[in-house]
Amino acid sequence: MALKDFKDAVVVITGGASGIGLATAQLLSNAGAYLVLADINEEGLQQAATQVKKSGTTGQVTTKRTDVTSEEQVQELMQAALDAYGRIDLVITSAGIGRGGMIDTFTGQEMQTLMNINFMGTYHCVRAALPAMRKQESGHFVFLSSAAGKLGVPLLSGYCASKWAVRGFSSALRAEFYGSGIDITTVYPSWVDTPMTHQPEMELMNIDVRLSVEQVAGEILQAVLQGRHDLTMAADEETKKLFQIMQDNPDKAEQLTGQALQQRLQQLAEGTA
Numbered sequence: 394m395a396l397k398d399f400k401d402a403v404v405v406i407t408g409g410a411s412g413i414g415l416a417t418a419q420l421l422s423n424a425g426a427y428l429v430l431a432d433i434n435e436e437g438l439q440q441a442a443t444q445v446k447k448s449g450t451t452g453q454v455t456t457k458r459t460d461v462t463s464e465e466q467v468q469e470l471m472q473a474a475l476d477a478y479g480r481i482d483l484v485i486t487s488a489g490i491g492r493g494g495m496i497d498t499f500t501g502q503e504m505q506t507l508m509n510i511n512f513m514g515t516y517h518c519v520r521a522a523l524p525a526m527r528k529q530e531s532g533h534f535v536f537l538s539s540a541a542g543k544l545g546v547p548l549l550s551g552y553c554a555s556k557w558a559v560r561g562f563s564s565a566l567r568a569e570f571y572g573s574g575i576d577i578t579t580v581y582p583s584w585v586d587t588p589m590t591h592q593p594e595m596e597l598m599n600i601d602v603r604l605s606v607e608q609v610a611g612e613i614l615q616a617v618l619q620g621r622h623d624l625t626m627a628a629d630e631e632t633k634k635l636f637q638i639m640q641d642n643p644d645k646a647e648q649l650t651g652q653a654l655q656q657r658l659q660q661l662a663e664g665t666a
């Protein structure tokens with residue numbers, strides 16, 4: 394069953410110290426939710442909590458340093474939410490990293506780290522929050538996949554794999570949770586204006602248009618209230634078109650993105666990028 398509003402809702406947010414997680418926390422606090430913010434970055438987490446408390450209406454923000462790759466730490470996170478508030482209504486899995494590069498040089502260690510944080514982190518959250526949600530016969534997950542969970546993005550093969558994994562996981566789970574009162578919204582935004590898209594290694598990606606975190610956070614909360622399963626957000630018409638081409642003719646989409654990469658690499662080599 395969809396949440397009717399966020400007043401007094403108990404919400405756990407991973408990756409709550411930055412970007413989409415922090416912007417969503419801000420809106421939820423303004424809407425009167427009880428928040429448990431989790432992140433691996435302890436200092437960022439404290440700053441985020443102070444920021445959210447200042448502008449929120451309930452002031453009910455607790456934090457728990459959590460590495461989402463650790464099953465034990467994620468169990469402790471959900472237990473902390475239950476100890477503090479007695480229930481868990483919404484879990485937003487926003488902890489994630491973006492890494493890229495040609496597969497020729499992308500190491501097994503880098504690939505494993507991406508999968509551990511972006512996919513296994515999501516899995517651990519489900520396993521840890523589910524027993525309480527089963528008892529409540531209600532609960533909602535928001536999984537941050539990505540446009541890269543619907544498209545094939547050259548130089549982001551590992552990131553794509555982790556985000557397609559989140560997409561497949563959520564589709565299977567929605568079927569598994571059918572009729573249980575537990576639901577999932579999966580979010581597929583194209584580039585968003587957060588620290589992740591300003592890393593030096595993202596320069597190769599030639600990002601010129603980004604969604605704002607406020608817009609993404611606002612749409613996520615609306616999607617939860619509407620019980621939507623798929624929230625896909627394109628920052629520009631070109632990305633919107635690419636989503637459509639990928640759906641209608643995946644070969645064509647791969648060819649177009651491959652050609653764009655070749656062009657970009659050539660421009661960089663010639664110094665005309």
Ligand SMILES: NC(=O)c1ccc[n+]([C@@H]2O[C@H](COP(=O)([O-])OP(=O)(O)OC[C@H]3O[C@@H](n4cnc5c(N)ncnc54)[C@H](O)[C@@H]3O)[C@@H](O)[C@H]2O)c1
Pocket residue numbers: 407408409410411412413414431432433434437459460461462486487488489490491510511537538539540581582583584585586587588589590
């Ligand atoms: N920024 C984009 O363009 C974009 C687009 C689509 C999807 N996403 C996804 O949205 C989510 C949020 O991304 P963002 O852009 O807000 O990034 P961000 O870098 O601003 O925030 C991510 C947060 O995750 C935390 N984190 C990283 N590893 C962690 C771990 N092991 N345990 C706990 N916390 C950890 C970081 O410390 C950081 O605070 C990610 O899953 C990302 O893949 C981002």
